[in-house]
Amino acid sequence: MPSYETLLVERKGPIVYLTLNRPQVLNAMTDESVRELNDAFFEFDADPEAHVAILSGNGRAFCAGADVKVRLGRPREEVVKLGGPVGRGAGNIGLEQTVNWKPVIAAVHGIATGRGFAMMQACDLIVAAEGTRIGIAEVQRGLGGAGLWASLWFWGGARLANEVAITGRMITAEEALPLGLVNRVVPQEQMIAKAEELAEAILKMPPLSIRSNVRMTRWYVQEMARAASLYSGGLKLALTEDFQEGVRAFIEKRSPVFHGR
Numbered sequence: 001m002p003s004y005e006t007l008l009v010e011r012k013g014p015i016v017y018l019t020l021n022r023p024q025v026l027n028a029m030t031d032e033s034v035r036e037l038n039d040a041f042f043e044f045d046a047d048p049e050a051h052v053a054i055l056s057g058n059g060r061a062f063c064a065g066a067d068v069k070v071r072l073g074r075p076r077e078e079v080v081k082l083g084g085p086v087g088r089g090a091g092n093i094g095l096e097q098t099v100n101w102k103p104v105i106a107a108v109h110g111i112a113t114g115r116g117f118a119m120m121q122a123c124d125l126i127v128a129a130e131g132t133r134i135g136i137a138e139v140q141r142g143l144g145g146a147g148l149w150a151s152l153w154f155w156g157g158a159r160l161a162n163e164v165a166i167t168g169r170m171i172t173a174e175e176a177l178p179l180g181l182v183n184r185v186v187p188q189e190q191m192i193a194k195a196e197e198l199a200e201a202i203l204k205m206p207p208l209s210i211r212s213n214v215r216m217t218r219w220y221v222q223e224m225a226r227a228a229s230l231y232s233g234g235l236k237l238a239l240t241e242d243f244q245e246g247v248r249a250f251i252e253k254r255s256p257v258f259h260g261r
Contacts (some may be wrong), residue, residue, distance in 0.1 A: 023059025
C-alpha cells in the first residue's frame with residue numbers, strides 16, 4: 001500500500017483499514033486529504049486481494065467537515081473559477097465511480113459533519129459510536145448542503161432531513177439508528193470490532209453478488225444528490241456575503257450575523 005500524509009492505510013487479509021489522520025483539527029478535510037482518500041480507495045478497488053474496507057478517523061472525531069481555514073484562504077476569483085469553496089475534484093472521495101464496487105463500512109465517532117457527513121453517507125454500511133453527532137455544517141456556514149440533504153432524505157430521514165437542512169441542528173447516532181441512517185450504535189471501544197463483524201459477514205457472501213448490490217444502491221442515491229447539487233450550484237451561495245461571514249465567525253469563534261446577501 002502507498003503511504004500518505006493525511007491518511008493511514010493498512011490491509012489485514014481481505015480487509016483494508018483507512019484512517020483519517022489529521023486529529024489535531026478533528027480530521028477536517030483539505031483538497032489534499034480528499035485527493036489522498038480518493039487515491040486510497042482507487043488502490044483498494046484495484047487490489048484483487050482486498051474485498052471490503054473500513055473507514056474511520058483518528059483522535060476525538062471521525063471528521064468535522066471541510067477545513068474552514070483553507071476555504072477562507074481562497075481568493076474570490078479562485079472560488080469563481082472552481083464554482084465553489086472546494087478544489088476541483090475535491091467534491092468526492094472515490095466511491096462515486098469505481099470499477100469493482102467493493103463494499104465500504106464507515107466507523108464513525110465524535111463528530112461527522114459537513115464533508116465528514118458526506119463521507120459517512122457515501123459508505124455502504126455505518127457503525128456509529130454512542131453519542132456521535134451528525135449534521136450538515138454547510139447550512140451554518142452560508143451554504144446549502146443540498147446534496148447532503150438528498151442523501152439524508154434518501155436513507156430514511158424524510159422530514160428530519162428537512163429539519164436538519166433548514167435549522168442546521170445536529171442529530172445523534174441514537175436518533176439516527178431507528179430511522180435506518182446508521183446500521184449499528186455501540187460503545188466507542190467496540191466500534192471497530194463491530195465494523196469488523198459486519199465485514200466478516202460480507203466476506204461470507206459471493207463477491208460479485210455483493211458488488212452488484214453496492215453498485216445499485218450507490219447509483220440511486222448519487223443520482224438524487226447530483227440533481228440537488230446541480231440545482232443549488234446555480235445559486236452560487238459560496239459567493240455571498242453570508243458565506244464569508246459564516247466562515248469568519250467560525251474562525252473568530254463568535255456567533256455569525258447574517259444579512260441575506
